[in-house]
Amino acid sequence: MSLPPSPYSAGAGRLLVERAPAKVNLSLHIIGRRADGYHLLESLVAFAGCGDRLSLDPGRPLGLTVSGPGAEAAGAGPDNLVLRAANHLMARRPGLVAGHFHLDKRLPVAAGLGGGSSDAAAALRLMARLNGLDRNDPAILAAAAATGADVPVCLDGRARVMAGIGERLSPPLALPPLFAVLVNPRVPLATADVFRRLGLPPGAMRDAAPQPATPAGGCDGSEALAVLARARNDLEPPAKALSPAVAEALILMRDLPECRLARMSGSGATVFGLFDDCRAATRARRLLAAARPTWWVRATVLR
Numbered sequence: 001m002s003l004p005p006s007p008y009s010a011g012a013g014r015l016l017v018e019r020a021p022a023k024v025n026l027s028l029h030i031i032g033r034r035a036d037g038y039h040l041l042e043s044l045v046a047f048a049g050c051g052d053r054l055s056l057d058p059g060r061p062l063g064l065t066v067s068g069p070g071a072e073a074a075g076a077g078p079d080n081l082v083l084r085a086a087n088h089l090m091a092r093r094p095g096l097v098a099g100h101f102h103l104d105k106r107l108p109v110a111a112g113l114g115g116g117s118s119d120a121a122a123a124l125r126l127m128a129r130l131n132g133l134d135r136n137d138p139a140i141l142a143a144a145a146a147t148g149a150d151v152p153v154c155l156d157g158r159a160r161v162m163a164g165i166g167e168r169l170s171p172p173l174a175l176p177p178l179f180a181v182l183v184n185p186r187v188p189l190a191t192a193d194v195f196r197r198l199g200l201p202p203g204a205m206r207d208a209a210p211q212p213a214t215p216a217g218g219c220d221g222s223e224a225l226a227v228l229a230r231a232r233n234d235l236e237p238p239a240k241a242l243s244p245a246v247a248e249a250l251i252l253m254r255d256l257p258e259c260r261l262a263r264m265s266g267s268g269a270t271v272f273g274l275f276d277d278c279r280a281a282t283r284a285r286r287l288l289a290a291a292r293p294t295w296w297v298r299a300t301v302l303r
């Protein structure tokens, strides 16, 4: 039996490494549904300090190995979003040099944290670095959009408002650092199932939804929290209907004495809580981890 190649093996080239941070939807408002079934939305997206890690060994043929707690759920086959993104890019730019990817999969899978999308974006950044492409090269942007609705916003991992189905991005936003706890009850939720459960017919527009509450540039953390409190995640009700663990996580988070805001991210089941400072978030992480020892719980800063 041959051993899988070491993620840290030197190969013929220099190992390139990128972080793939978790994406958190601070707000998510559904505006309508396109005739092709995709939903139009407005979402304020930020990125966490925790995430996956992707490396690329340029000396070897295109391939992927995966390690870490989420390795089995993510898989290492051609459907992994790392390989899908690389193949989308190579189809648009024949002749690009690829290599062997190694993914250290730390984030829970199908969790509303855009882990796969962030991995795909990291793969495109690695391919861009290896081939001397600009990150804003049209082929990179097109490969990102073709890989998944969340991939474009993950390309540079900076807080933005995304609109359309995720292809229209605001300029980067200067959010104050937000002290957060992320909790995932380890119940995977398929994004397509959550959108379907919303029950919006294709072609339908909802009554005018408010703009996503976006904290003004330069505001402090407590002003940002006040603005975010006026927003919502429209996918919470369908996710709760599909998984009671989402409601349980929201209640546990909201009931923590120092929690200022609790909301689901993306299509769930991960719930985030926001706190006034790092110490309050750390205390909350300890309380949640003790209350639900089998759940995935992290304290982190969102930017």
Ligand SMILES: C[C@](O)(CO)[C@H](O)COP(=O)(O)OP(=O)(O)OC[C@H]1O[C@@H](n2ccc(N)nc2=O)[C@H](O)[C@@H]1O
Pocket (backbone or CB within 6 Å): 025, 028, 037, 038, 039, 040, 041, 043, 112, 114, 117, 147, 148, 149, 150, 151, 164, 165, 166, 191, 192, 195, 266, 267
């Ligand atoms: C919920 C969010 O995570 C918010 O950031 C994204 O909108 C979902 O992004 P994603 O996981 O990259 O989604 P994709 O992989 O492109 O799509 C998965 C499935 O979700 C549904 N989908 C996704 C995005 C969207 N705007 N409308 C949809 O209805 C579609 O059924 C699609 O087949």
Ligand SMILES: Nc1ncnc2c1ncn2[C@@H]1O[C@H](COP(=O)(O)OP(=O)(O)OP(=O)(O)O)[C@@H](O)[C@H]1O
Pocket (backbone or CB within 6 Å): 073, 074, 079, 080, 081, 082, 108, 109, 110, 111, 112, 113, 114, 115, 116, 117, 119, 120, 150, 189, 191, 266, 267, 268
């Ligand atoms: N690298 C990857 N990491 C995680 N999942 C992957 C990956 N590649 C393919 N997948 C598949 O994609 C699906 C969605 O995974 P992901 O973890 O990105 O979901 P998510 O966090 O809900 O994303 P989003 O917030 O964008 O909806 C899973 O069912 C998984 O099998």
